[in-house]
Amino acid sequence: xxxxxxxxxxxxxxxxxxxxxxxxxxxxxxxxxxxxxxxxxxxxxxxxxxxxxxxxxxxxxxxxxxxxxxxxxxxxxxxxxxxxxxxxxxxxxxxxxxxxxxxxxxxxxxxxxxxxxxxxxxxxxxxxxxxxxxxxxxxxxxxxxxxxxxxxxxxxxxxxxxxxxxxxxxxxxxxxxxxxxxxxxxxxxxxxxxxxxxxxxxxxxxxxxxxxxxxxxxxxxxxxxxxxxxxxxxxxxxxxxxxxxxxxxxxxxxxxxxxxxxxxxxxxxxxxxxxxxxxxxxxxxxxxxxxxxxxxxxxxxxxxxxxxxxxxxxxxxxxxxxxxxxxxxxxxxxxxxxxxxxxxxxxxxxxxxxxxxxxxx
Ligand code: SER
Numbered sequence: 466x467x468x469x470x471x472x473x474x475x476x477x478x479x480x481x482x483x484x485x486x487x488x489x490x491x492x493x494x495x496x497x498x499x500x501x502x503x504x505x506x507x508x509x510x511x512x513x514x515x516x517x518x519x520x521x522x523x524x525x526x527x528x529x530x531x532x533x534x535x536x537x538x539x540x541x542x543x544x545x546x547x548x549x550x551x552x553x554x555x556x557x558x559x560x561x562x563x564x565x566x567x568x569x570x571x572x573x574x575x576x577x578x579x580x581x582x583x584x585x586x587x588x589x590x591x592x593x594x595x596x597x598x599x600x601x602x603x604x605x606x607x608x609x610x611x612x613x614x615x616x617x618x619x620x621x622x623x624x625x626x627x628x629x630x631x632x633x634x635x636x637x638x639x640x641x642x643x644x645x646x647x648x649x650x651x652x653x654x655x656x657x658x659x660x661x662x663x664x665x666x667x668x669x670x671x672x673x674x675x676x677x678x679x680x681x682x683x684x685x686x687x688x689x690x691x692x693x694x695x696x697x698x699x700x701x702x703x704x705x706x707x708x709x710x711x712x713x714x715x716x717x718x719x720x721x722x723x724x725x726x727x728x729x730x731x732x733x734x735x736x737x738x739x740x741x742x743x744x745x746x747x748x749x750x751x752x753x754x755x756x757x758x759x760x761x762x763x764x765x766x767x768x769x770x771x772x773x774x775x776x777x778x779x780x781x782x783x784x785x786x787x788x789x790x791x792x793x794x795x796x797x798x799x800x801x802x803x804x805x806x807x808x809x810x811x812x813x814x815x816x817x818x819x820x821x822x823x824x825x826x
Contacts (some may be wrong), residue, residue, distance in 0.1 A: 481600030486537040491516040491554035496562030500685035503725040526594035539583035547591045560602045567640035569689030574639040581643035596669035606734045611786045628787035631665030637785045651706035652744045678749040682723035683818030691782045702762045702769035704818040711776040717788045722810045725803040736799035746795040750803035764817045
C-alpha cells in the first residue's frame with residue numbers, strides 16, 4: 466500500500482472523529498408523545514451525558530418537552546424535519562415508536578402504510594447518514610407487536626399455545642403487515658446493507674426489535690389499538706364508569722405492564738452486541754382471558770360494571786393473535802425478566818397507581 470492509499474483510507478476516519486468531537490451524543494425518540502414514549506423519557510431523562518430529542522406529530526406536553534434538548538413536531542415521513550439534527554447530534558440510539566395501531570390502521574390502511582412503513586424508511590435513511598458521518602452504527606430499537614402473527618383459527622390458536630418468533634407469520638391486519646415488513650427491513654439494514662459492494666460497507670444500523678404483547682399502564686390509556694380492552698376496563702372501573710368490552714370473555718392474548726415493557730426495551734438496547742443472536746424477540750408476562758381481567762378488576766373495584774359486547778372485526782383480530790408467546794430467546798440472550806405477573810401487576814402496580822390517578826380511596 467502506498468502512502469497516498471494510506472492517507473485516502475485515513476481521511477474518512479479522521480472526518481468521522483472530528484464530527485464526533487463536535488456533536489453531542491443524543492437519543493432520538495419518535496412517537497415521543499405516546500405512552501411508551503413517555504415511559505422511555507421518564508427513564509432516560511436523568512442521564513446527563515445523553516441529550517433527548519423527541520419527535521411527535523403533536524406538541525409534547527410541557528413536562529416531557531422540558532426533558533428534551535430539542536423537540537421536533539411534524540410528520541415522521543418528512544426527512545427535512547430530521548436533517549438539521551445531523552450537524553448537532555451524534556445519535557447513538559433511535560427508539561422508533563411512531564405508528565398507527567391496529568384498529569386505527571384498519572380505518573385507513575393506506576395512511577397506516579405511509580406512517581408505519583414509509584416513516585420507518587425515513588428513519589433508516591437518517592440512521593445511514595448518521596453512521597456515515599460518525600463512523601458508528603446507530604442502535605435502532607424498534608417495537609414490533611404480536612400483531613405480526615396470524616393464526617388461522619381458534620383451534621390452531623388453542624393448540625399452538627406459546628408461539629415462537631418464526632411461527633405463524635401471516636398477519637391479517639395492515640398494522641401487523643407493516644410491523645413484520647419493518648422487522649425485515651431492520652434485519653436487512655443491520656446484516657445485508659449494500660451487500661453487492663466489495664467490500665460491503667460496515668452495517669449502518671444495529672437493529673434490535675421487541676414484539677410487544679398488549680401493554681397495560683396505570684398512567685395512560687392507548688389509542689387505536691386492539692389490545693386496549695384490558696387497560697380500558699381498568700381505567701373505566703377506577704373512574705366509576707361502565708365498560709362494554711369489545712371482545713368475548715374467552716379472548717386470550719399475552720400482556721405485560723408498561724414499566725416491564727420500558728425496562729425490557731432499555732435492557733435490550735444496551736445488551737452487549739455479542740450476546741444477541743436474533744434481531745427480533747417476543748416479550749410477554751401473563752396471558753389471561755378477558756374474563757380473567759374482568760374478575761381481577763371486580764376484585765379491586767367491586768362496583769365495576771363490565772359487560773361483554775364483542776365487536777366482530779376487533780374480535781377477529783384478537784383471535785388471529787397468539788394466546789401466548791414463547792419468550793425463551795429474550796430470557797436467555799439478554800436477561801428479560803418481567804417483574805409483574807398478573808396478580809402483582811394489579812396488586813402492586815396498577816391498582817395503587819390508578820387509585821392515586823383518579824383520587825379513589
Ligand atoms: N397493542 C397493539 C394493538 O392493539 C398490538 O400490539 O394494536
